[in-house]
Amino acid sequence: MAEARERAAPFQAPGDDFAAAVLSGLSRPHKSLPCRFLYDAVGSALFEEITGLPEYYPTRTEIGILEAHAPEMLQGVGDETVLVEFGSGSSVKTEILLGAVGGLGAYIPIDISQSALADAQARLRVRFPKLDVRLIAADFSAPIALPADVAQRRKLGFFPGSTIGNFPPMEATRLLAAMRETLSPDARLVIGVDLKKDPRRLVRAYDDAAGVTAAFNLNLLARINRELAGGFDLDAFRHAATYNPVDGRVEMHLVSLKDQLVSVGEAQFRFRAGETIHTENAYKYSIPQFREMAQSAGWTSRRVWSDGSGLFSVHELVAP
Numbered sequence: 001m002a003e004a005r006e007r008a009a010p011f012q013a014p015g016d017d018f019a020a021a022v023l024s025g026l027s028r029p030h031k032s033l034p035c036r037f038l039y040d041a042v043g044s045a046l047f048e049e050i051t052g053l054p055e056y057y058p059t060r061t062e063i064g065i066l067e068a069h070a071p072e073m074l075q076g077v078g079d080e081t082v083l084v085e086f087g088s089g090s091s092v093k094t095e096i097l098l099g100a101v102g103g104l105g106a107y108i109p110i111d112i113s114q115s116a117l118a119d120a121q122a123r124l125r126v127r128f129p130k131l132d133v134r135l136i137a138a139d140f141s142a143p144i145a146l147p148a149d150v151a152q153r154r155k156l157g158f159f160p161g162s163t164i165g166n167f168p169p170m171e172a173t174r175l176l177a178a179m180r181e182t183l184s185p186d187a188r189l190v191i192g193v194d195l196k197k198d199p200r201r202l203v204r205a206y207d208d209a210a211g212v213t214a215a216f217n218l219n220l221l222a223r224i225n226r227e228l229a230g231g232f233d234l235d236a237f238r239h240a241a242t243y244n245p246v247d248g249r250v251e252m253h254l255v256s257l258k259d260q261l262v263s264v265g266e267a268q269f270r271f272r273a274g275e276t277i278h279t280e281n282a283y284k285y286s287i288p289q290f291r292e293m294a295q296s297a298g299w300t301s302r303r304v305w306s307d308g309s310g311l312f313s314v315h316e317l318v319a320p
């Protein structure tokens with residue numbers, strides 16, 4: 001199954017200010033940049049490549065779980081039900097659900113990228129010509145008002161890819177609560193969550209032998225050079241992925257290989273040898289941990305599916 005054209009950071013507000021974020025992120029005592037800026041056109045293409053790497057198990061494992069259990073996940077879904085996807089991107093994983101469903105009232109993909117939505121709609125029209133597709137170009141991190149004619153219908157939410165893991169637990173909880181509101185009344189959400197496991201396995205998934213994830217991370221510096229007249233020497237930084245067991249997250253960093261001064265437009269930033277820019281977090285949850293977080297956002301995890309090796313989980317959350 002093609003894993004192409006998956007999108008990872010749909011929570012970028014339109015007009016999001018890259019320049020301001022870079023200047024403030026590099027001025028901190030612990031330098032950091034928001035991970036959403038990793039996904040420009042080059043970064044999105046590299047992320048697509050990551051999803052097919054041997055070390056990067058999440059995408060193919062989640063697809064396997066969806067293919068094995070779609071009929072159970074879709075129990076109770078019928079002509080009246082509306083499928084709402086958060087950060088739908090190309091809707092590749094959605095096709096697995098759509099292929100297994102008998103009837104569906106409408107499919108509502110929500111994504112910040114108008115072009116990703118248009119592409120998905122064009123592709124879905126070929127395979128599912130009778131499906132009512134309603135595009136919503138929006139940031140899904142706040143509750144979204146659905147079209148009036150579907151607002152009172154039964155809804156099934158879909159949030160795959162463990163994108164929830166990009167958010168620190170407090171923000172993730174707020175996001176889950178916002179989704180519950182968007183899907184109310186009688187909300188239900190099928191959500192993909194990457195599982196805690198051997199840290200070596202986790203780190204390998206974010207530091208592959210072919211160096212694709214390194215290129216993905218370093219592209220952030222190239223993007224600063226391209227868009228903000230930056231002077232980063234890409235050979236003077238290296239990619240690093242580590243597992244932080246206290247916070248239960250994989251961290252990606254860019255490590256300065258020497259003492260150096262780097263200009264970004266008019267500004268200058270000093271790096272000491274070994275100093276890092278923190279670029280992404282990917283939080284990992286055990287099944288009970290995620291259950292608890294969902295609970296504090298007003299959800300109940302009713303069922304959970306996993307693969308035979310316990311790498312990845314898909315929860316069904318319900319709210320009365």
Ligand code: AVJ
Pocket residue numbers: 007008009050058161162163165166205206213280281282
């Ligand atoms: C798309 C955020 C789920 O955290 O696994 C993959 C992003 N970064 N390799 C992840 C990512 C580096 C991915 N998410």
